Amino acid sequence: MKFRNFPMVPRVIYGRGSFDQTSEIIEEKRNKDYPFIFLVDKVFEGKELEKRIPLKGKDKIIFIDTTDEPKTKGIDAIRDSLKEEYGTVSGVIGIGGGSVMDSAKAVAIMMNSEGSSSQYQGWDLVKNPAVYHVGIPTISGTGAEVSRTCILTGPERKLGINSDFTPFDQVILDPSLVKGVEKNQAFFTGMDCYIHCIESLTGTYLNAFSKSYGEKALELCQKVYVHKSEWDDESDEDLMMASWHGGMSIAYSQVGIAHAVSYGLSYLLGTHHGVGNCIVFDRLEEYYPEGVKEFKYMVEKNQIEIPQGVCKGLSDEQFNTMINVSYGMAPLWENALGKDWQKIMTKEKLRVLYEEM
Ligand code: NAD
Ligand code: ZN
Numbered sequence: 001m002k003f004r005n006f007p008m009v010p011r012v013i014y015g016r017g018s019f020d021q022t023s024e025i026i027e028e029k030r031n032k033d034y035p036f037i038f039l040v041d042k043v044f045e046g047k048e049l050e051k052r053i054p055l056k057g058k059d060k061i062i063f064i065d066t067t068d069e070p071k072t073k074g075i076d077a078i079r080d081s082l083k084e085e086y087g088t089v090s091g092v093i094g095i096g097g098g099s100v101m102d103s104a105k106a107v108a109i110m111m112n113s114e115g116s117s118s119q120y121q122g123w124d125l126v127k128n129p130a131v132y133h134v135g136i137p138t139i140s141g142t143g144a145e146v147s148r149t150c151i152l153t154g155p156e157r158k159l160g161i162n163s164d165f166t167p168f169d170q171v172i173l174d175p176s177l178v179k180g181v182e183k184n185q186a187f188f189t190g191m192d193c194y195i196h197c198i199e200s201l202t203g204t205y206l207n208a209f210s211k212s213y214g215e216k217a218l219e220l221c222q223k224v225y226v227h228k229s230e231w232d233d234e235s236d237e238d239l240m241m242a243s244w245h246g247g248m249s250i251a252y253s254q255v256g257i258a259h260a261v262s263y264g265l266s267y268l269l270g271t272h273h274g275v276g277n278c279i280v281f282d283r284l285e286e287y288y289p290e291g292v293k294e295f296k297y298m299v300e301k302n303q304i305e306i307p308q309g310v311c312k313g314l315s316d317e318q319f320n321t322m323i324n325v326s327y328g329m330a331p332l333w334e335n336a337l338g339k340d341w342q343k344i345m346t347k348e349k350l351r352v353l354y355e356e357m
Helices: 018-027 072-086 098-110 183-201 208-227 233-251 257-269 273-281 289-301 316-327 330-337 347-356
Strands: 011-014 036-041 060-064 091-096 133-137 151-153 158-162 170-173
Touching: 011 018, 018 091, 018 133, 018 170, 036 098, 060 098, 072 098, 072 151, 091 098, 098 133, 098 151, 098 158, 158 257, 170 233, 183 208, 183 233, 183 257, 183 273, 183 289, 208 233, 208 289, 257 273, 257 316, 257 330, 257 347, 273 289, 316 347
Parallel strands: 011 170, 036 060, 036 091, 091 133, 133 170
Antiparallel strands: 151 158
8 A cells, every 4th residue: 555544543531630530431341341451650559540540340450560661571471361360351551651551552462462472563463453452641752652553672673563453542641640750751751752753854754744743742842841941730731742743743754863773772771762762862963953952952951861871891792783773773764864874874884873872
């Protein structure tokens, strides 16, 4: 098909306090007495939010440790234990950041797909619809709440399950849930959105569809990080919507160099997505001059420390691993630099870039 025909999240509720409507929303999707499974970031264990999760019957909370970003092995294990205990479930509800959003999508898919989730990393490899799944983000920036992918680290690669069955059936956007995120983390994840915008808006794949979302997302990021002097409730609301629009923008275009290079760091060193993107983007003046200038201003204004020297002391073999992972992301490079990207970003040049980080 020449033009891709994408599904979108069919239902979304927005508003401060909308989390408390969760029970009402999911109840009509309950299938017999099969449970709803809440995948919840471990950071909420024993906190007020945990008590507000509406459990009924056999419903269950599984806390997700996000020290590491989701792995195919972990997803398979959750699926196996749910199948063994219940046969099937009424739905999977993810409450957390990008890591938990992606885990919820992946578990929902794997409840109806055989084998390991690593077999479905790639494009359109999923053949069966997922079970009902709901995303409730608690930190803003990745756009995972709206995207058609769920990124997993598998035995061979870090890659998303990109499929028509991946997007959530329902998203609940409640800006009050993002309170309490640690300052640096909030910034790194927020910058994921900013970088999505810059990479989409300057890319060769840009089109009016992506541009309309990307420009709005960028405007909202600039409002909260550049123009406002203090962070307030409105900033949380704006960034939540920026994340949504940023995700929509890349749906019909692509990300670029920061993401391609950051995947290498993440694969080898386990660097998390948001901070990895910041480490890389900080070095990309040559490719994104205006964006990087503004980025540096936001880092300074918000008094954020970007980790330095992360590639110090790595071996040739380790550099080559990162270079190969990054080089494998051809569409990202092509979006950023055009068809002849390999002539512009040679492996030697990429090595120098990694060495500087
Ligand atoms: P995250 O989900 O890893 O969370 C980061 C940290 O913030 C964690 O320590 C978490 O416990 C904490 N946290 C989250 N909400 C909180 C709250 N309300 N209060 C206090 N602490 C809170 O981070 P992220 O940046 O949102 O997501 C990164 C993940 O998203 C990566 O795995 C990346 O691959 C994935 N990602 C997916 C997509 C997609 O389209 N599917 C896009 C970009 C990134
Ligand atoms: Zn990203």
